[in-house]
Amino acid sequence: MSTRCEMILEELDEYLIELEDFRETVLSTMVMVNEIPAPTFKERNRADFLVDRFSELEMLNSSIDEKDNVLGIIPGRVGDRDILIVAHLDSLFDETVDHTVTLEPSMAIGPGVSDNSLGAAVLGTLPLIMERVGLELDANLVLLGSSRSLGQGDLEGLRFVLENYKRPFTAAVCLEGIRLGRLSFSSIGMxxxxxxxxxxxxxxxxxxxxxxxxxxxxxxxxxxxxxxLPRKPKTTIVMGQMEAGTSYNTLPTKAKLRFEIRSESEELVSELATRISFLAEEMTSKTGAKVEFKEIARRKPGGTNFSHPLNTISREILKRLDIKPRITPSSSELAALIDKGIPAITIGLTTGENAGELEESVLIKPINKGLAQLMALLKAIDMGCTNES
Known part of the structure; x- marks a missing residue:
């Protein structure tokens, strides 16, 4: 590792000190984000809030596009490159759920706080975070609150931006609220x-x-x-959700099963989907019921190597923060970036519990380490520490 890249690691202690009391600013923004329901395809109200924050912070080109993505630019000193920072705006919870956030001394509790109100809140405070630690970059930072990411959204918002943005992205960082220490730089077939x-x-x-x-x-x-299922390539089928029935004593006439096939092999994903489709046809013929198979979303396997400089410096940053890196593949925003050949990584901002449940929570104390991680990573990308050359 070069001397200038080593210097970035040495600055982490200073970042931690400067950000110690900044968690309150991030938390207050997270609460405001979270209390605006944003189920997939209905993110507009949350997008309006975020674009107002971007405008208040005087970002360039603060806007909402036709897919309800929110974009803003923090201009660099030179501005010859663009680095993308993305956090999805949509949530698993719809308008019928109480989105109130409960703040306790050690944690914040509420549906969607970790997935992904905290990530969106960091977008909405990023210029202030950078100002607090004195971070100025040569490259432009393009901030994207992406819409239509989860479930049937199938990353539609991010894919739209990647298809239509006029300049190439040097690299990208995806923000997720929890699992501080996670590093995702590859996408599994799904x-x-x-x-x-x-x-x-x-x-x-x-x-x-x-x-x-x-x-x-x-x-x-x-x-x-x-x-x-084979051991290699690693493959699994996850039964995620089933809906059926209306009462104790009535035979149900409808049922819906949601599942996910995951594999390191794209061919095996397709093969298993075909077999499940055949099983649906077979059940239709045997029972007289109508059984239909529908593909909701698909991802290709891919990504950068373990030894890629972006992944190497990301691991070193976590180690310097005394956090054990956890390498896990992803099927979220990272997949769309990989499809476009953009070096990208997904990081977590804190730790939490009960992900995907009404009592979802994020721990408050580790947030400053998550923010320090992000500051160091952005500086490393800007200084060329993540370039393969």
């Missing part, structure tokens, strides 16, 4: 799918073995789990 089971109104319930949607869908799950 397919998210839905199986929908519907019994027609004219169905003959007197026929043998008429058991309803839940039992038949459970049989489908068992059939899927019987599909042999």
């Amino acid at each position: 397919l998210r799918g839905e199986l929908t089971y519907r019994i027609p109104e004219e169905y003959d319930w007197t026929k043998f073995n008429s058991v309803g949607a839940i039992v038949d869908m459970n049989d489908m799950i068992n059939r899927i789990l019987e599909i042999p």
Whole structure:
């Protein structure tokens, strides 16, 4: 590692001191972000809040595009390169959920605080964070609050920006609220799918073995789990969610199963999707119900190598902060950046509990380490410490 890159690591202690009391600013912004519901495809109100913050901080070209992405630019001293910082705006929770955040001495609790209100809050305070530690870059920083990322959104917002932004990105950093220490620089092959089971109104319930949607869908799950999976390439099928039934004593006529296929092999993802589609057709023919397979999202495997300079300096930053790096593949925003050949990494900003639940939480104390990590990483990218050459 070069001397100038080593100097960045030595500045981390100063960053920690300067950011010790800055957590309150980030937390207050996170609370305001989180209390605006933003389910996928309905992020506009949250986008309006964030673009107002960008404008208040005098970012260049603060705007909302036709997909409800929010963009703002922190101009660099030279401005000959663009570095992308992205955090998704959408949440798993819809408008029917109480989005109030409870602040306790050690943590903040509320649905969506970690995924991804904290990431969006860091976007909305980034110029202030940089000012606090005295960080000025030569490159422009393009801040993106991306829409339509989760579930059926399938990264639509980010993909739209990558297709239409006029200049290439030197590198990109994706912000996630939790799992401080995570480093994701590769994307695993993935397919998210839905199986929908519907019994027609004219169905003959007197026929043998008429058991309803839940039992038949459970049989489908068992059939899927019987599909042999190889150890290499690493492959798994995750049963994520099932919906069925309306009461204790009524045979259900509808059921929906959401699942995800993950594999290091793109070909194996496609093969397994085909087998599940065949199982749906087979159940349709056997039960008389209509069983449909629908592909919701797909990712290709790819990414940079473990030894890439961006990944190397990211690990060194965490080690200097006394945080053990955890290398995990990602299927989120990183995947769209990889598809475009942009060196990119996903980092976590703090630790937390109960991700994806109403009692989702983020711990307050580690946030300053997450912010210091981000400052050092941005400086390393700007100074060329992450260039393969």
